[in-house]
Amino acid sequence: MLHVENVTKIFGQTAAVDNASFTIDRPAMVGIIGRSGAGKSTFLRMMNRLTDATSGRLMFNGTDILQLKGRDKRAWQSQCAMIFQQFNLVPRMDVVSNVLHGLLNRRGTLPTLFNMWPAADIHRAIDILDRLGIAEQAAKRAEALSGGQQQRVAIARALMQDPQVILADEPIASLDPMNAQVVMDALRRIHEEDGRTIIANLHTLDTARRYCDRVIGMRAGRIVFDGTPDQLTTSVAREIYGAGAEFREEATSTSIAALQSNDAQNRTFAGSMLSD
Ligand SMILES: Nc1ncnc2c1ncn2[C@@H]1O[C@H](COP(=O)(O)OP(=O)(O)OP(=O)(O)O)[C@@H](O)[C@H]1O
Numbered sequence: 171m172l173h174v175e176n177v178t179k180i181f182g183q184t185a186a187v188d189n190a191s192f193t194i195d196r197p198a199m200v201g202i203i204g205r206s207g208a209g210k211s212t213f214l215r216m217m218n219r220l221t222d223a224t225s226g227r228l229m230f231n232g233t234d235i236l237q238l239k240g241r242d243k244r245a246w247q248s249q250c251a252m253i254f255q256q257f258n259l260v261p262r263m264d265v266v267s268n269v270l271h272g273l274l275n276r277r278g279t280l281p282t283l284f285n286m287w288p289a290a291d292i293h294r295a296i297d298i299l300d301r302l303g304i305a306e307q308a309a310k311r312a313e314a315l316s317g318g319q320q321q322r323v324a325i326a327r328a329l330m331q332d333p334q335v336i337l338a339d340e341p342i343a344s345l346d347p348m349n350a351q352v353v354m355d356a357l358r359r360i361h362e363e364d365g366r367t368i369i370a371n372l373h374t375l376d377t378a379r380r381y382c383d384r385v386i387g388m389r390a391g392r393i394v395f396d397g398t399p400d401q402l403t404t405s406v407a408r409e410i411y412g413a414g415a416e417f418r419e420e421a422t423s424t425s426i427a428a429l430q431s432n433d434a435q436n437r438t439f440a441g442s443m444l445s446d
C-alpha cells in the first residue's frame with residue numbers, strides 16, 4: 171500500500187530525514203516518535219507534499235507521490251489529510267464551514283467564497299461532527315470551542331476529504347490529558363471503523379504504546395526503530411531519544427530536550443516528569 175524508499179530531505183548541511191525506508195502493507199495506526207529535531211514533521215510534510223523531498227521514492231498503491239504535479243498533487247493531498255498541533259482552523263468562521271473547507275481541493279474556491287455549499291455536503295459535515303460528538307457546536311465560531319473540541323473539528327475537516335491516509339503532527343501536544351484521550355480515541359476509532367491509515371507524530375511514549383499498532387522511532391533523521399509497542403522496551407526508547415540513564419517511561423521529547431539543553435535550572439522542571 172505505502173512503500174517509503176530512501177526518502178531524504180536536506181536543509182543546507184542537515185539531513186532532516188536521512189534515507190528513510192519502511193512499508194505499510196495494510197491499513198494501520200502508526201506512531202512516529204523521537205526527540206525534537208529528529209525529522210518527524212519533515213517526514214509528514216514530504217508525504218503530504220507540503221515540502222519537496224531531496225531524493226527517494228514514496229510509492230502509494232503503485233504511484234510515486236513525490237513526482238506528482240498540479241492536479242494530481244492536489245488529488246493526492248485530498249487523499250492524505252493532515253492534522254496539526256495548532257488545529258489550523260479559521261477561528262472566526264463557524265464550525266460547519268471549517269469542516270466544509272475539507273472539500274476545497276475538490277470543489278474549487280467559488281462556492282467556498284460565497285459559502286454556497288450543496289445541502290448534501292452540509293448534511294455530511296454535520297453527520298461527521300455528530301460522529302465525533304460535537305454536532306451541537308456546529309453553528310459556533312471555531313474560536314469559541316475548547317482545544318479538544320477544535321482538534322475534533324480539524325479531524326472532521328480531514329474526514330470530509332474522505333482520505334485513505336490521515337497524517338497527524340503532534341495532534342495532542344497542546345491538549346490537557348483528558349482532551350488528549352478524547353482526540354486519540356477518535357483517531358483510533360476512525361482507523362478501526364473506516365480502515366483508514368493513520369500516521370501520527372507523537373511526543374509521548376505512552377500514547378504511542380497505547381494507541382498504535384506499530385511505532386517508528388527516528389533519531390537525527392534516521393529510522394532507528396520500527397516495531398510493535400511490545401518491542402518498544404525502555405532501553406530501546408532510551409536509544410531512540412538518545413537519553414541517558416535518567417530516562418523514564420513518562421518522558422516526552424520536550425522534557426528530554428529541556429533536560430539536555432539547560433542543566434541545573436531545568437533539572438528541577440524536568441524532575442517533575444522524569445521521576446527518580
Ligand atoms: N524549513 C527548514 N529549514 C531549515 N531547517 C529545517 C527546516 N525545517 C526543519 N529543519 C531542520 O530539520 C530537522 C528536523 O526538523 P523537524 O521539524 O522535522 O523535527 P521534529 O522531529 O518534527 O521535531 P519536533 O519534535 O521539535 O517537532 C531539524 O534539525 C530542523 O532544524
Ligand SMILES: [Mg+2]
Pocket residue numbers: 210211212339371
Ligand atoms: Mg515536529
